[in-house]
Amino acid sequence: MQAGQISNSPALLSEPLVTVRAERGGWTLAALNDAAAVAGLRPGLPLADARALCLGLKSVEADPAGDRRVLEALTDSCRRYTPWAANDPGVDGIWLDISGCGHLFGGEDILLTDLTTYLQRLGYAYRLGVADTPGAAWAVARFGGEAVSVIPSGAQASILAPLPAAALRLSRTIVEGLHRMGLRRIEDIIGIPRAPLAARFGSILLERLDQALGTRPETITPRRPVPEFRARLAFAEPISHRNGIDAVLDRLLKTLCKQLADAHLGARLVTLEGYRTDGTIAEVSAGTGRPVHDPVHLARLFREKLETFDPGFGIDVAVLGAVRTDTLPPVQAALEKNESQTGCDDGERLDYLLDRLGNRLGPQRVIRLASQARHVPEKAAKAVSALLGSPPDGTDEGGPRARRPLRLLPSPEPIQVMAPVPDRPPVLFRWRRRPHRVARADGPERIAPEWWLEDADALFSGETEARDYYRIEDEAGARFWVYREGLYRPDRAPRWYLHGFFA
Amino acid sequence: MYNIVEKTDPDGRQRDGLTVPSAEPSQDTQGDLRRRIEFLERPALAKAASGVALSLGIAEIDGALPGGGLALASVHEVCGASSLTPALGFSAALLGRAAGRTGTVLWCRRSGELYAPGLTAFGLRPDNLIVVQAKSDKDILWTMEEGLRSGALSAVLGEPGTISPIALRRLQLAAETGGTMGLLLGLEKHQTVSASAMTRWRVETAESRHPLGPWPGVSSWQVDLMRCRNGARGSWRVEWRDGYANDNPQTGGPDSDSKAGHFALVEPLRHGPHQTPRSHAGGADFELTRLAV
Incomplete structure (x- = not known):
């Protein structure tokens, strides 16, 4: 189901609506809206039975691939809150690691308010869980019973205790097995000896339990690589004007370049992401041939590419990240100003020029023509990108000794x-x-x-x-x-x- | 008026008052006045033109060009009469000379037919030549302008299909800013004659000569200087003696061990200003019109 499209039309929301998938030789319900749930329908019910229960039921074929795409787009747009955003391995969740991001908004609770307004405006139904561990957040988001459940730091064990065993991200067979043994809640599992549990259900049960309680670490792999250095700016009102974007870029570049210079690094690839108000992302990148942390040069590279940067109805958060960096040790400033007042030598100017050409025309279009030691004429020449820093050696040792055409x-x-x-x-x-x-x-x-x-x-x-x-x-x-x-x-x-x- | 000239004299020499021109102005006085006018009109250009020029290494051609060679910091047009290949070779040779030992040159074109092993004969190696394969004429002009303005290059060669006088003027200004030589390459029928370019060359292929037998020799061209600001027209037959000297023992000189070659005059057909009065008069006319403006 195209969650975005369907949930945004109010007429459809008021009537019972289900998505169906072909299963075991018939149509069964995959998902349903609130009105259908009120009518007594449940996922997994055959469509024929559902029609009998609820007259005038509307059904749409489920589109798991489309769901996935929408969810991934939503994950990307949630990177406005934290770079560490990932898809839940299931189909319906998004992980956001918001550690250390709260202060950007003035506190974690303000961040949550912002996030809920954002999701509401986009027309999504949501349930948020906030906890020290991914497992605990997953559990309260799905079984907590409230739209936003926050577990105070260190209180996982007490809050998770009354939740059902399924809240531990366990497979259905394990949950059913636990039920047969009378272990229905998490507190039941915490209380009994661990070795027999592991012997009966495998190590996954204890692993999930420990991960939820925080005694075993769990890593989340972000969907997109997280740049080590980034600068972020949020606006009270969405901006869409080019002048505004230029000004934002200048400020972000200044911050980012300061960070890079302090770390003795230079950027090789910088990406500007504009988070549009409608939940999509405008993105533009600029690459350099050698590491730089000069905001003026980077701004010039971006200026030509910003033509392709479409702010849509306006962007309200802009993030500039140095995706690839290289070491760039600081250079001692010259004591006396010589004739090069601009402060850069010829080689540097050439590199800057090549950066600009490569960014505007595409790096594969700015090339050096090199010879290689091959006999077949069409293979004796090859084009190498001119942006790869050091030029190839000009002396061709294996080149042809006879005259070759131009x-x-x-x-x-x-x-x-x-x-x-x-x-x-x-x-x-x-x-x-x-x-x-x-x-x-x-x-x-x-x-x-x-x-x-x-x-x-x-x-x-x-x-x-x-x-x-x-x-x-x-x-x-x-x-x-x-x-x-x-x-x-x-x-x-x-x-x-x-x-x-x-x- | 005169005071301005004196204060901002390009040569920095102190002059002792306004000399009354004699009835028969000498060549020197004329040239001096031209320089002053040039300087008043476009200081940056005049400074560059009076300063450095790219010598072709042939005394006859260099002598016909003001400043003793192709003026850097300006745009020159090279056009092929019927085929582009001879003009391509001539401009490649010019680029190779401009790159010299340490410089870098830029070549913007649309198709990728340039062949690296062939370029080395013109002194263009992967370490001094950067090629831009542009998608459109617009990109070529943009690249040329950026390259000329940056000042990081020795020369920029572009092959836009057609070029408007305004675009050419932009390139000329960029060349003046960066102090870089620009070359425009194209077929004669596609190029529009414009006053912005410093010189305009027409290159036609010529029969090559081999000293030992009926074989093709080194590249040779019939080169016509069609238009030259502050200079006259001329026509020469020029060879590019490349480093493959093994088939031409006469070229065995100091350059023969390196791949980079040099220009050589084959047979001076007719000389520019001193022997053809018609073309000289043309140059003078041109000057007069510029004065009137």
Whole structure:
């Protein structure tokens, strides 16, 4: 069910509505709304029985994948409260680790009020549990009986005691087994010896119990990686104007760069997240070729990308995080100002320029063209990103010793050739329907397939063959690089290709 | 008026009053006056132009260009007459010279046909050449402007399909700001003639020569200087003697051991200002119109 869509229309909420899924050869109820619950329906009931109980029941097919997507989006938007947000392994929960986040809002209770208003405005039904341990929070959220249940610090044992055993995140078979033994509540389980319990139900029961009570640690893996350094700003009124966003970015950058500089680090990838009022996120990132903590440079990188930053109806929380960082030791400031008043040298200026080009055009579009020691011409060159810091070595030790064309066609183009003498260059060739009479030619330069790298099958079946390259010049003075594929054979016409152009 | 000139003289030399021009103004006086006018109109440009220029290494061509070479801090147009490849080679050679041993140059184009092993013959290696593969002409112009303005590069070469006079003017201003040389490469039929560029070159392929036999030699071009601010037109046949000297023993010089080559004049067809009065008159006309403005 698309929880967001359905719950937002009040007309549907007042009437009994269920989602159904195909199960055991029929439709059974997967979830239902309050009106349907009042009518006496329960999840798991066959749809036919439900229709008999409740006339005019509306049913929609369940969409677990859609539910999942909505929940993940909601999880992401809850990162406005804490970066440490994760999906509950089940289908209906969100973990938020709000330790140390309360003071940002003026206290944990204010954070909770904010969160409940936020969820109400988005139209979700919610139940919140707050506790020292994830297990205890999970239990009170589902079995606490109140919309918001807060367990005071250290009071898990007393509050969890009257809750049913199912509150321990146990599988159905374990819960049923406990019931058969008369262990219905958590206090029943706490009271009895542990070894027989472990022997009967496996270690998971005790593990869950200890995790809920806080005697065994439990880690939550956040859905998105948590940046080590982040700056956050919340606004009383949502902002959507570009000038406002620029000002916010400047303030966030200043805070973040101060943190980074204090830690002797520089950012390699910075992400700005704007939490929109409608629960979605606007996100934009800027990457740098080498670590920086210069707010001016980062602001300039962002300025070009903010065009793609759509605040929608306005954003009310903005978070700037340094997702990737690198060490950047502080540099001693020069005592005397030399001619470079801007305070950066040529290499730094080049790096800054490359950062800006890469951020605007995409890092794969700002490249250096490197040679590599391969014989096949199209494999002798490769493009490497120019943003990878150190440039590749300019001296090509294994490069070809013969002259190579300035332009190489992405794939060789077939040409019609008149070459009267085998193993001699052509005297006339036709490329793209235009004839070229050859005035001068040089060659052949035989380039054999790289048998030590190629697929042996392709080699033996004759798919890859040696090429005889010729450097030729037509009567107008245009210089070409052509080749004949394979050796001359009496049983077939030779195939010629144009591969490149000399300047 | 004169006082202003004296105070902000680009050369910093003290002049002893306004000299009355003689009836037959010498070449020197003319050039001096031109420089002053240039300086009054656009100080940044004149400073850059009078200062440094990229020499082509051929005395005849350098002599025809004001400042003894291609002025840095300005934009030059290179166009191919029928095919782009010769112009590509000529500009690659210019870029290689501009990069020198320590500089970095930027090349913005749309297709990715440039071949690294071929570029080394022009002194362009992965450590001094950065290529931007842009998606659109707009991106090319933006990249060029950023590169020119940053001052971090030695030269920026761009291949926008077409360029408006306003865009060209923007590039020129960016080049002046950053003190970087800009090259615009394109086919002659696509480029619009504009007054903003410092020079305009037309490059056509020419028959190559090999000293030993009927083989293709080094790259050679027919290079026409179509337009040159404060200079005259000219036409030369130029070779690029690259580092692959093994097929041409005559080029075995001090450069032959390195991959970077040098320009060489093949046969001076006709010279610029001193021997062709027509083109000289053209240059003077141009100056007069600029004075009138």
